[in-house]
Amino acid sequence: MRHAIVTGGAGLIGTGICAALAEAGWDVVSFDVSPGPAGLRHIPCDVTDEVSVAAAFDRLGWDSIDLLVNNAGIAGAHSGPLTDLTLSDWRRVVDSHLTGAFLMTRAAIPRMAQGGCIVNMASTRAFMSEPGTEAYAAAKGGIVALTHALAMSLGPAVRVNAIAPGWISDGSDLTPQDHDQHPAGRVGRPDDIAGAVLYLASAGFVTGQVLVVDGGMTRKMIYAE
Numbered sequence: 001m002r003h004a005i006v007t008g009g010a011g012l013i014g015t016g017i018c019a020a021l022a023e024a025g026w027d028v029v030s031f032d033v034s035p036g037p038a039g040l041r042h043i044p045c046d047v048t049d050e051v052s053v054a055a056a057f058d059r060l061g062w063d064s065i066d067l068l069v070n071n072a073g074i075a076g077a078h079s080g081p082l083t084d085l086t087l088s089d090w091r092r093v094v095d096s097h098l099t100g101a102f103l104m105t106r107a108a109i110p111r112m113a114q115g116g117c118i119v120n121m122a123s124t125r126a127f128m129s130e131p132g133t134e135a136y137a138a139a140k141g142g143i144v145a146l147t148h149a150l151a152m153s154l155g156p157a158v159r160v161n162a163i164a165p166g167w168i169s170d171g172s173d174l175t176p177q178d179h180d181q182h183p184a185g186r187v188g189r190p191d192d193i194a195g196a197v198l199y200l201a202s203a204g205f206v207t208g209q210v211l212v213v214d215g216g217m218t219r220k221m222i223y224a225e
Contacts, residue, residue: 016190047100166214
């Protein structure tokens with residue numbers, strides 16, 4: 001059986017990824033500070049802390065890992081003027097996404113053999129921004145760069161790609177306007193990202209790439225009326 005770790009498995013996107021992998025026959029473990037999806041194995045882990053990461057891998061008990069999905073990361077810790085962004089908030093955001101991906105990847109590599117796959121969760125915020133989101137944008141931009149660097153360092157044995165989701169929602173509190181502004185006609189769902197993970201896990205000739213899954217929003221030209 002193929003083995004997969006999903007960090008941030010307790011969140012909206014992480015839950016969807018875990019469920020899709022399990023349905024596809026993977027043995028899935030969620031690494032998260034919060035309890036993971038019901039019915040799946042969960043190991044408590046703070047991906048920003050190397051002691052916690054090492055302890056989680058010790059508890060894992062697997063000799064081999066086929067897929068690592070670096071999905072963990074906090075959002076919304078700060079949204080406002082850069083002059084109000086504290087160093088601690090900057091580090092919380094950047095560490096949760098970028099440092100966490102580094103620590104998890106470093107720990108997983110010795111257990112990954114030929115054919116292993118890593119999928120990092122970036123964001124369309126790596127390429128476009130709203131005001132006051134510097135920490136999150138920088139973290140996701142770092143994920144993009146980390147992805148192509150790892151692909152060069154770990155290939156050909158291990159492929160490394162990233163997914164850049166756009167607006168992903170569970171569907172609650174959405175308006176027709178929310179859906180209509182997307183060229184695809186709707187806001188994204190967790191299963192859209194889970195499907196992209198499944199694709200990248202099996203796409204043997206794809207590495208070092210960023211797959212944008214945003215309903216076409218980053219290709220849409222917007223003019224003031």
